[in-house]
Amino acid sequence: MSNQLKDKTTEELIVEKHLAALTKGFQSWPTLEHGKMPALGDARWTADLIYSTWVQAQTGSVPKNGLEYKVGNSGGGFDLLDFKFADKAKASTAKPADTSISLNKRSFGKRCDIPLPFYGAGMSYGSISQQVMLSRAKVAKKWGTFTCSGEGGYPDELIPYKDHVITQVATGLFGIREEVIRYAPIVEFKYAQGAKPGLGGHLLGDKSSIAVSKIRESVPWTSLFSPFPFHSVYSIEDHKKHIDWVKTINPEALISVKVSTPNDVDMVAVGSYYAGANIIHLDGSYGGTGAAPQIAKKNIAMPIELAIPKVHKHLVKEGIREEVVLIASGGIRTAHDIAKAIALGADGCVLGTSELVALGCTRCSNCERGRGCPFGLTTTDAQLSQLIQPDRAAEKLDNLYRSIQEQLQEILRDLGLSSIKELRGRVDLLLYKRENQKEKTEGEKN
């Protein structure tokens, strides 16, 4: 905090500021009297995007005051893609377009449709607080969609929402017991994370508090490593066995396989399909919390906008595209990002950071410290985490979801499509802005 006010402690100031923001909305934050934000965005998540996400979380619709709410300023990726809305005449206004997708396209197993083409990303208890987890679970339940447990145990408080919580089985197997596999409508195997492929998981000792280590059954205040990769899975046939294992415990569960985007990601996807996966979840490198090392985030794996079409095309070529759901994540920020990812070939997306931003994240990148997050999101600190009130936070997420749905419907309408499913793989509707924007983006480096 730059200006220490009077005799109040920093903590008291933070609490006070939050209480104000909780009532007035986060968009009013930078105008509050207790100092400037420690940070507000970066090229990918610009200040405009953060503000507009806050506005959406508060009001349920996009800002009308000229804020850029569609793209960031990274000079690459989704920021250089746009839609060709040339033929607006075709647009139908009859009824809102269908934004639902199915998460099981196989001819067997239970049906599983979600009303929005995205669901919540895996963020573990430990990386975020229980309050944040609960907020996400509440909104998932309200919308009939899903959030994901992440790898850090399954707090009992989530059990009432279990039909809407994906259980993530990741390489550390923290908190994985048979009952949490049984709860899950979908079990997600996290093989790698796009932000740090090949590095496994890492929860620094600072965040491994008493409560966190209790649920993970580890030693408090020691850094926790999830290895890379699964020690029981070194091949595709092991992976099949891994799926068989989960199906022995929970035969009903749909299987999602989360992988990062190496060069041969297309073949990984095909292999996963044949091993029995319902969902292939590609995690690109733009995502991840501030806890992932910068060097990994910026240098490893293929950008998601390249990986999606590569995998999509390969699945089409193999003749299995209609039997598997392709989900993209890692830097999907806005409704427009979602639509672009789908146009590139995904069925749907997974949102993580956007939800945290909706709850007040400013992308200050203090996520790895125990009491680092000024907004009580990426912390399990007993005091700081009180800054999030699950019911109120769920409302914010609800607003964000509504706004995203409206925007998607608008995009579809302008493209003359009646369903999000029709948008999949329509690269012809996308426009690469590089040529037009050369002067504008030159010199900007991320």
Add this chain to the structure above:
Amino acid sequence: MTPADIALQLLASRRSLSCENAETKEQTNEVEGGCGVIGMASSVQIAGRHMLQSLEQMRNRGNGKGGGIAAVGLVPEEFGVSAEVLENNYLLTVAYLQNQSRSQIEASHIHPTFEIDHIKELDSVKDFREIPGIEVAPPQVVCYFVRVKSELVEKFRQEHKLPSPSPYNSLEDEIVYQNSYQLNQTYYATTGEKHAFVLSHGKNILVLKMVGYGEDVVRYYKLENIHAHVWIGHHRYPTKGKMWHPGGAHPFVGLNEALVHNGDFANYSSICTYLEQQNIKPLFHTDTEVAALLFDLHHRMYGYPLEYVIESFAPTTELDFSLLPPEKQKIYRLLQTSHIHGSPDGPWFFLIAQSDTHGTTKKYRLLGITDTSMLRPQVFALQKGKATIGLAASEKQAIDAALTSLSEVDDRFWPRADAYWNARGGSYTDGGAFQFTIEKDEKGESSLVCTNKFSEPIDIVKAASPYFKEDLQENLQEDLKKDTSKEFIFSWEGEAEEIFQRAVKILKDSDQETIQSFLHALKNKSLENRVQTLKVLTLLLDRYYSLANLRRSRFLCLLDEILVSIIQNIRENPCQQYVCLPDSGEYPQPQNEQQTLVVDGERYDIEGDKSLARKIIEATQKFRRFLILNIHGHRFIGNGFGPDSKGIQIDVYGSAGDYLASGIDGAEINLHGDGQDQLGQIMKSGKLVVYGDVGQAFMYGAKGGNVFIRDNAAGRPLINAVGKPRVVINGTCLDYLAESFMAGDPLQEGGFVILNGIGHNSQGKIYELETCYAGGNLFSLASGGAIYARDPHKKLIPVQLNGGVFTELTDPDWDLIRPYLEENERLFGISLDYLLTVDGEKRSPQEVYRKIQPSKTKALQAEEAWVATGNKH
């Protein structure tokens, strides 16, 4: 010219081979993962049909998109040639995918190069659709027994400026190799349409492969009655391409060897570059092909002995390297420096069938090599009787299936091997590789020798005969069926343990007649008192003891037979204590809470909806006690019970599959045999007892439970375990024990591992291993828990620990572990007294056990401690 110069000149001669390969430019290698492999080598030639059962039982390791076999040391008559032709001619085996191309290919690539002494068109099933599951018509296969035209050899010598005289064989070998390369390139790799490719071209070695499963190859080409000294078989699990092609299936050949592979490596393109520098260009886009080419380069061209070839594949590193003798270090260092870029990096296990024509005497060989980190499952086995057979496979059950299949038709074999073991990759102890070599002596008698990487022999030392004397042998089967026993005085009074002890005393020095009488008596007793007999029989299966006049492995087979007969009897006459699960229809109603449900595993699938594991979950609705037998690799046994399964008790007999007891939370599982991989993964609580070894990644991510292992654990046991698992391992582990262990403080209800470092010899006697842990990584990155290692001679050194420290064993430590050692004694008969006896003298626990704990443990702050206790209450 030195031999090395000649080798270089030969490699240079390949420069002229065109490398126009349209596909290499655009294709990367095919991703493949695991795969099921089996290999066997026998001093007597064995029929191909004995591969069937093993391969069938490992189908779940392939996907039917590629299967293959190789056979080495064939029978001349079966191919219509003389022994001399079989031995001296190249056996050029060509797969024709387009039958009409045959005459063209013969004209362009066979007749000009070779003198053909014999042609055999391999027989096959008339219509491939007769074998369910084969989707693509397999190629037509023609075997040519050929010699290179002598004028061509001379021409080749002159053309490539090789000295005269040059070793004729080397030139001939190379011409064969290059001729096949050109054939493959012209008719398989470059053309859009695939016409034909060379399956194999070494002497006395045959490779067959196709799109299908491994056993489909045996069936389709009617190899059931073809005999060979060495067999390897493979199921492939490729993931790329809608259309699979037979050329991509394993085995791949260099010249005199066929190689199958389980795993994949990350540096495929780096190895391709390495090979390219030697003018070697892969054609089939899979990492297995480059492995075979590497082997051929190092072994045939460079003339490295096998030990060096193995070192170039799986380098010895870290602590293991420093423990090598200095002269080995020197040469290994050179090998590593020269060949590290050609060293496969990643998870792999190779099985190689080799027809070794190097020396003066021909040798046939089976070689298994594991990667340095031991990331793929691998089991070796040896059985030594009138014939000696060595086996290696992905799973123990595949080995048992092959032995069972053999024993059914050939009384020289029996269903259990004398020894089963795992290789420790890149180690100073065994080098991570074992070879079974068959050689003929002057009299023409073949014998098999098993050696490790360092050519140290592995043998069944001083073991008793595995056969009954002839007269007894004849009576045995008959007598076991009869109900009337011979006169045999034995008291069945008292508890099972007492009866067992009495039996062991008698059996120790008994002649074979007494042993047989005892078995009869045991079987008869079962009619009278099942509970007691089963207990005694189980103890006989579970424990080590001395048998002077009959090989243990054979004795155990006879006990297996009695067990099956008892179960058969239960099926016919259920009782208060036991009832069998019927094949279909209603579940029996349990008569009482203690009644045991007997489940015949053979009737259920290995995994999936109709699996044994799911059947047991279903049965727990009614029963709490189970006896499972007749299993071969059945996976997930004891999984899926959910929380609080206390009271469920399962006894498993036979070769259980992966994930046994994974996730149990209260249940008790006794495995009367060896365990496979991933046992006790995420286990929460309860008890697991394994009367044998356990495989890879045992108790990965476990949270708790009391576990007792009679023998050894393979690689990565207890990795990432948290909470309070408490484990006794009586033998040792390959490496990476308790990496990232996070199991609190053992003195505050946390977890620990007791490592005893003992073994049992063939007389059933306990001995102390050279060290309780030879691996270079022990307790690495651990933040909690402890290891109590029995290490009276302080063989463990700090360099093995990465994050752990040795500390004194305190009285509270001893009070903590003592009950576990007492239970260990009760279960396995490994006495606490023995464990505390060092060099014949009883010592204090502090002198025998060392404690290893995390070096950094942060003391809790006052406030944290308060919260911690607050949470507990």
